[in-house]
Amino acid sequence: MIGVRKFFVRRCLLIASSLFSLPAAAEMKLNLPTPAATITQEIFDLHMLTAYVATIIMVIVTAIILYALIKFRKSAGFEADLEFNHSWFGRWSWVLVPIIVLGIDFSIAGSATKTLQSVETYDDSDVTVKVIGSQWKWTYEYMDDGIKIVSNLNKNIPEDNDLYLRDVDNPLVLPVNRRIRFLHTATDVLHAWWVPEIAYKKDSIPGYINETWTVVEKEGTYRGQCAENCGTGHAFMPIVVEVVSEDKYDEWVNGQKVAMAAADAEARADKTWTLAELMDRGEKVYATNCTACHQANGEGIPNVFPGLKGSKIVMADMAAHLDMVIHGSKANPVMAAWGKQLNDLELAAVITYERNAWGNDTGETVQPSDIKSAR
């Protein structure tokens, strides 16, 4: 308990000091972040218009009420004017007020419709990225270049660092000043890909392809996170976008292509892998793809995610283990079919890792050729 109290007091002091010191208070953001793309700039201007209209209405309403509260009170000796409801205003207010409100409405609706039309304009794009939401990571497929990136939460950042829950292992890389088309979909449940500075959100829905677009005007790193509740790890699937110059982007694309070709060749190579090699690779695959549910220690979360440490399937039934990882679980849809997402070598490595880590120590290896025949 003392630990809890100490923790609480320390945190309170920390936040209180940042609340009352001026430079930090100036950093407290009161508005949408400064837009860095044309479309988010247009939305930002619309947001400011409605926010100003809202503020003006609130000021007028508050002023009328305050005036009434001061003037028309019994303690100030004001007698109720029972004729007021029958005055010309009383008789015609039901026409007058809706007309005023309608005028305000139309002034907003006009700009809104215009911006909506630019949001829904689907011109040809320079780069098309398929954004796939899964529990709990983002996969980016560059449709034109065949590049695929899996982006996971970076778990090594402490709670008091500003990047806590806002950093990933592999960011999405985009070129500046080129029109980007995002195609949103999901593999399991609903997600929503949202980076306020550069990309408004549309839901990622299994079986749907939703389209959004952007042209980023400023190089830099932009952060966001999943906005649609997707279950246990909803708070833990951030988004990082690196926007770079066009030259750097082309360089990056070529580098990715070379690396992918090498990995592909390696996976296809007719080679028998040793246990140590597979364990080494498997640990990395496991950390990227499996820890969100089964945890780094392989124990899962009781009653929610089954543990792999000492599990029957992992320890003994090899065929069932391969089937579960490649084709997913029929009983529990949360367990994805990894056969579509990982290559033979990665699958062989991660299964070998699971059968030998955390004291499972079966000593068995799974070769890429075993995966090929089990597919």
Next chain:
Amino acid sequence: MSEVATHDDHHDHVPSGIGRWLFSTNHKDIGTMYLIFSLVMLFLGGASAMVMRMELFFPGLQIVDPDTFNNLVTNHALIMVFGVVMPAAAGMANWMIPIMIGAPDMALPRLNNLSFWLLPMAGIMLILSMVVSYLPGTGGQVNTGWTLYPPLSVQAGMGMDFVIFTIHILGISSILAAINIVTTIVNMRAPGMTWFKLPLFVWSWFFTGLLLIMIMPVLAGGVTMLLFDRHFGTAFFDAAGGGDPVLFQHLFWFFGHPEVYVLLLPSIGVLGLVIPTFSRKPLFAYKPLVWFMAMLTALGMVVWAHHQYTIGMSLGVTTYFMIGTILISIPVGMMLMSFIFTMWRGSMTFETPMLFGIAIILMFSFAGVTGVMLAVVPADLQYHDSYFVVAHFHYALIPGALFGLYAGVFYWLPKWTGHMYDEKLGKIFFWWTTIGFNVTFFPQHFSGLAGMPRRIVDYSPQFAEFNFISSVGAMAFGLSHLLFLYIIIKTIRGGEKAPDNPWEGSQIGTVGLEWNLPSPPPFHSFTTPPTIK
């Protein structure tokens, strides 16, 4: 008729023991039970909100795990919507509508008993939905939020089935209560109590009842399809089986948006009595207000998809829902205008119900203008699913629904109990709870704009300041309700004797007959119809 029989007719026979409550067909007793039920649920729903805010005090996981957190999110909403606001409004309707319109009781007293006693059953089921996931082999918790969107809700464990059946039972209860109230209003008005002499509260419940009858079956159908998807191999919402996950969202919000007006309208009705009473001036533009309430009811049925702007609808459909939603500002603006100009050139005093009334007008206006901001589709593509939305709908529903009911409680406590409540404590409660509420929810507009999504158990330190302020406010807001409970218990137990009509201005304008009865009213009132001039 013999002397004895005549005497018996006038004797106010009150049944005794537990049977009085279990088998009650008396609208006042059933109203009381509704109100007590909602008070109990208020503390349950409030406690779950306070656990959530405690978890969100600081970045990092401290108190609950992510699934428990989102299960609390689900339960907080379901309890507050179905367990607190609707039963409290129904309780007030039960208590007040018959004695306002001069009826001896509700039109269908036995149905009334059933519609109440379904509620505690549903409450128990809802609590079970949270408890059951701690048993082995029952799967994950209900971590979907109250919207229960598939496919996540198909993944959830047995708790989800409890939630589905809870919604069925609650739906039956609401439909029966709504049928009863509408029937009472249509058929049981005393001679001379014509439609445009009805107090605004009766009108507001008339529209609420109609809405409930139209929307509850749709929700029941939606969750039944969900149940079938979960257990009987159908694929209504499963894209892999040819279904459509978005269909559920349409069914849910076809219910969910009108539901907002179900929560709101009874409280608007209470304000329509409280504001004129303490302004000593008839309700401004009463007849147009009734027509605009009808417009709100109709318009509210056809704008549901503004809760789902991000699902990717066509430009035409999106534009339709945007314009429709913005037009809602007309009836709502008319309501607020009506209340403001009732106060204008009135002779105001500031008892607790009136304080709530004025605060509601201000804070609900604020919810209205942020509502217009949210209605604008391109901007909503930024606000959607962020804390900005959380702040908006709490500004709409806490002042708009809950505070309206508090105003009603203070307004009618003298009539219900026969005692005056402690005015000084009432005012302390008003200031405490209103300040607590604003400190809690005002900063959430900013954390939402900064990019903080809803329904997250943990957040980055960049949102820390606003969440800290919000949590401090939430603790104050939550604790203020202990004072509320104390005031109610104190008033029931005794206090200054309340006269038949404790409020100087309550007989001005379109008023009911409740103030002609003694405080508290006899067990059976208006056994012979009164005549209204």
